[in-house]
Amino acid sequence: MKRLVVLSGAGMSADSGIRTFRDAGGLWEGHPVEQVATPEGFRQDPRRVLDFYNQRRRQLSEVAPNKGHLALAKMEQHYHTTIVTQNVDDLHERAGSSRVLHLHGELLKARSTGPNARVFPWFEDIVLGDTCPDGFQLRPHIVWFGEEVPMLQRAAEVTAQADVLIIVGTSMQVYPAAGLVHYKKEGVPLYFVDPDPQMAPGEHGNLEIIRERASVGLPILANRLRPGDSG
Known part of the structure; x- marks a missing residue:
């Protein structure tokens, strides 16, 4: 089973009504x-x-998980899915995701x-x-400002094992979390779901931008990534 890794941030929870x-x-x-x-x-x-x-x-x-959370949870039927999140809520788990690393x-x-x-x-x-x-x-x-991020090394290892990588709800401009994308293996497809992306196509190789909120873009992407479909 291929490995899907998702890097999620505040925009993921914002669609459920949690303010950033x-x-x-x-x-x-x-x-x-x-x-x-x-x-x-x-x-x-x-x-x-x-x-x-x-x-x-x-x-x-x-609040409750949104359609984006639910779409990611269903991907466990087709991929060994791990979510690396900057969010401190439990919405991924409540949606049904079983492998969630909380960086913060x-x-x-x-x-x-x-x-x-x-x-x-x-x-x-x-x-x-x-x-x-x-x-x-x-x-x-x-994890407060000035404190170490204890799960960061594990998150880097998981990202390095990804066959497909999704970034959603985060600008990936704030370090150390932003550095995780650099652990992606060369050639691994990268999807960035965000209505106002701060990445440009070609910036990280094999990058596709989906200009939608998490609750809209993730169900679309999940449907495309089902085995047997193109994408």
Whole structure:
């Protein structure tokens, strides 16, 4: 079975009603990035940071996977499909995708601030006083600015094994995630699904651009990529 790898970003979840964290002014839901998405911000005001991610976690119950998520999940019938996502929601999993690597962490997990950094499933609010069994305060299991991306090496290995590569909902302009496309083997077909693509045909070889939102473009592409079809 051929290997399909999908690199997905915020535009993937935006079609389900999840607003992208960072707007044109560099704010995340009205907050400077330094306040809510850095270790320093957490040390300065942990309550504010916890509340910020508690709101994001609550929002997950109000949204559902879109047609793009569902189309990718169905591709597992035809391809060994792995999704490498920058998103911290669980929409890919809820759509039925079974192999999902979260580069930037997951909202539905909590992490110990202790030296072992143990990770736990977590579906409720995290508040001050919530601790791991070793007595350390819990924090969101989110990769903040200035922190290492622990899944990056695994994502690079997966991308290097791809027989087909899809990029959707991300500009691929922000590193280190943007560097993953360079691990693609020469000659591997690359599809970029985005209504306002920041890539040009020929930029990465075998590149085809589909100028549609994720929920529109992915079902079209998935239909084309079914074995026996051209594309």
